[in-house]
Amino acid sequence: MKTLNNSQTILIMFILYFLIFPFKAFTNTKVSSLETLKVGKVLPDAKLKAVGNLEVSLDQLKGKIKIISIVPKLNTPVCDKQTHRFSETNGGLDKEIDIITLSTNTAEEQQIFAKKANIHNLVFLSDDPNFQFGRNTGLLIDGLGVLRRTVMVVDQDNIIRYVDFVPGGGLPNIKKALEAARDLLTVSSNSKS
Numbered sequence: 001m002k003t004l005n006n007s008q009t010i011l012i013m014f015i016l017y018f019l020i021f022p023f024k025a026f027t028n029t030k031v032s033s034l035e036t037l038k039v040g041k042v043l044p045d046a047k048l049k050a051v052g053n054l055e056v057s058l059d060q061l062k063g064k065i066k067i068i069s070i071v072p073k074l075n076t077p078v079c080d081k082q083t084h085r086f087s088e089t090n091g092g093l094d095k096e097i098d099i100i101t102l103s104t105n106t107a108e109e110q111q112i113f114a115k116k117a118n119i120h121n122l123v124f125l126s127d128d129p130n131f132q133f134g135r136n137t138g139l140l141i142d143g144l145g146v147l148r149r150t151v152m153v154v155d156q157d158n159i160i161r162y163v164d165f166v167p168g169g170g171l172p173n174i175k176k177a178l179e180a181a182r183d184l185l186t187v188s189s190n191s192k193s
Contacts, residue, residue, distance in 0.1 A: 037139075039161060046132040066097060070152075072103065082149070083117070089174065103124075148166075
């Protein structure tokens, strides 16, 4: 019989968790992500870690449109695919907006992943070790120490303009998120003219 490797085991655990407890992932925290992360609301601030142990506040990212791609754990098949797709299929959008990958991997683990995956056009931010972002947004899955897979498009004032809560263990609608960011960029450019 074939033996499963670590990433396959982790993937199976995530799939089983979301199949058995799909609704609980929305409601097991004190903050409801469905209420907190509504289109039109301001993204809650949180302190995150970047490479070099730098602390970055989400409020510091104001002034630029952003796609925030939230993955449970890098180095798992679906998270890897999601991150690569935002890096490789954004059609040059990464030159005009910030595309952020946010996970509970440490900043050092994120740096190793980015180097190994040859990804240089995304910003990696870590919600480790305090999970402040996960708690403030309701996206932290209690007991697992990971964030619920979600994608947001956020404007220059950190107002949420698009959100995709991904059910189960699948990929988000990356094409739709990129379109939402392009549309927002067009509206922003037209209002400046």
